[in-house]
Amino acid sequence: MTPGLDASDSLAVWLEKILQLHPSEIDLGLTRLRRVAMRMGLTALPDSQVITVAGTNGKGTTCALMEQILMADGHRVGVFSSPHIERYNERVRIDGQELPDQDHVDAFTAIAAAQQDTSLTFFEYSALAALWLFARERPDVVLLEVGLGGRLDATNLIDADIAVITTVDLDHQEYLGDTREKVGREKAGIMRAGRPVICGDPNPPESVATCAAELGAILLQRGEAFELVADHDQWTYQSPGYRFGALPLPAIPLDNAATAITALRQLEGGVSETAIRRGLSQVRVPGRLEVLSHAPDLVLDVAHNPQAGAYLAQWLKRQSYDGIHAVCGMLADKDVKATLAPLGELPLRWYLADLNVPRGAPASRLLFALNDAPGPVATPQCFDSVSAALSEALSRARHGELVILFGSFYTVAEAKAYWRTRS
Numbered sequence: 001m002t003p004g005l006d007a008s009d010s011l012a013v014w015l016e017k018i019l020q021l022h023p024s025e026i027d028l029g030l031t032r033l034r035r036v037a038m039r040m041g042l043t044a045l046p047d048s049q050v051i052t053v054a055g056t057n058g059k060g061t062t063c064a065l066m067e068q069i070l071m072a073d074g075h076r077v078g079v080f081s082s083p084h085i086e087r088y089n090e091r092v093r094i095d096g097q098e099l100p101d102q103d104h105v106d107a108f109t110a111i112a113a114a115q116q117d118t119s120l121t122f123f124e125y126s127a128l129a130a131l132w133l134f135a136r137e138r139p140d141v142v143l144l145e146v147g148l149g150g151r152l153d154a155t156n157l158i159d160a161d162i163a164v165i166t167t168v169d170l171d172h173q174e175y176l177g178d179t180r181e182k183v184g185r186e187k188a189g190i191m192r193a194g195r196p197v198i199c200g201d202p203n204p205p206e207s208v209a210t211c212a213a214e215l216g217a218i219l220l221q222r223g224e225a226f227e228l229v230a231d232h233d234q235w236t237y238q239s240p241g242y243r244f245g246a247l248p249l250p251a252i253p254l255d256n257a258a259t260a261i262t263a264l265r266q267l268e269g270g271v272s273e274t275a276i277r278r279g280l281s282q283v284r285v286p287g288r289l290e291v292l293s294h295a296p297d298l299v300l301d302v303a304h305n306p307q308a309g310a311y312l313a314q315w316l317k318r319q320s321y322d323g324i325h326a327v328c329g330m331l332a333d334k335d336v337k338a339t340l341a342p343l344g345e346l347p348l349r350w351y352l353a354d355l356n357v358p359r360g361a362p363a364s365r366l367l368f369a370l371n372d373a374p375g376p377v378a379t380p381q382c383f384d385s386v387s388a389a390l391s392e393a394l395s396r397a398r399h400g401e402l403v404i405l406f407g408s409f410y411t412v413a414e415a416k417a418y419w420r421t422r423s
Contacts (some may be wrong), residue, residue: 007109011101014108015088015122023122028152033124037157039114042131045312047138048078048159052264054150054187055166056257057308058200061252061285062166063143065260069279070141071096073271076132076138080130080149080155082123085287085302085413092130094137107132123147127154129196135221142265149176151189162266163190163197163217166259168204169307180205191217198268200259220262228258229355244273250280252288253311266421287412289315290420295388297321300415301406302328304336312406313342322400325393329353329411332361337369339407344370349396350380353389357410363389386414391422 005017019025021161037043051066053059070077076095084090089098107129111120121126127147131259134142144155150165168184176186184204188211191197196218204221212219220226226239236245237258251256257280264271284290287302303312316324326348330336350370352363363382370380383389386405393403405415 005112005173005405007105009105011088012396014105017385018108018125019122021125022119024174025048025121026123026148027121027358028264030147030152030154030157032118032120032292033128033154033157034071036111036114036116036118036120037128039116040110040128040132041156041326042128042135044159045131045134045142048134048140048142049161049267050142050144051162051164052146052150052155052160052190053143053164053166053357053361054153054190055164055200056145056169056171056183056305058253058256059145061283061288062200062263063145064156064285065250065279065283066141066143066264067093067096069260069271069275070276072282073275075141075271076139077141078130078135078137079143080127080136081143081145082126083409084402085409086416088126089179089288091126092133094133094139103133113423117137124154127157131132131158144191146187148172149183149186149189151186151200154192155189158193160190161195162193162237162263164259165190165197165199165201165204165208166256167201167307168208171305171307174333175206182208184208185211188212190242191206191215193217196220196263198259198262198266200255200262202255210397214337217279220266222255225353228254238246239265244276248277250278250283252285252307254390287409290412292416295399296403297401298394298405298419300412301404302409302412303406304334304339306335309339310342312404313346316343316346316348316404317331318389321402323347323349323398323402325349325351325401325403326351326398326416327386327389327393327403327405328366329363329389329408329414330354330358330366330407331355331359331410332359332365333359334361334408336361336365337372340366340369341372345391349393351389351393352380352382353386354382355408355410356385360410373389386411387418390415390418
């Protein structure tokens, strides 16, 4: 057992201790992790088909829809996702259910027993714990959401039967590179020779196709291998020789829905159209355009990078509210200016918040970025916390108006905690 770790500790104590075990929050690379995984016999999940999902945005929603469809089709499914919003237990689900604290403690205890002198980051610990739980539970299908990049991410320890790349854009540039071509190559690292990789980005960098060709992976590219056609209140999925129409509009982006369907069609036996329809109707993803309340209308979104900011701006343009109040808190290492730029073009009333977590940005930095926005921005208000900003926005919102809160998983988590106290 690694010194300082104790099997009798609570999950909260384990999480606190694991955070202190490695000097860096992010330390990409599989060498250390593979050393521990080999001692634990966790370099493969032979009892499960594995789908690994990478992408700048859309990973969580794509995994959530696949999870719903698979369960509707009678499959037993395990999901590993990150980061969590409120509880660590959110990171691992079996058949849509979080696991009790003791299961996670058992997994951590097994890792600590095999760890010896190998240092692991918090994310590596969480990913290895998820694999241990999946090896124990043996679901039919395991969905692994990549934490950062792909090639060097802890989830890439396992060879994916099916790889998915949702979108490719700039984020975490200090780790993944400062061009889409470089980012695309990192995300393409989850591909495996002779196995399918689905790319849902309609305009991916050339590096994705290049990597697939070099490796011998089977690339199924949006616009070539599959496409979607949206109508007013329904949509159609189509691929060569296959058309699936009159589909219900899901509570997630259609781009991700089409990508998820394509991935599941590559599974042994595929999935039924009935299950696809049911999954589309039922899928809900916390923190992704999540409706927290009506009257006042309050929607939460974790959008925290330029691509997500642009998507959120387009969504807001389609709304018919009399007015929109925007509450925002972001991390300092994000591209704040580029993320807020498309939103700054809209007639929003702004409430900017200090994000009081490690790496959190002060509201003054958001204010500076908004002042550079191309459109006319009404004078924003600054607050010392997300809760204070949200409280003010809700107090000013009138009937027929929307409060949209976004900017980070931390921002959404604080908003949810505040809403519980208010309710």
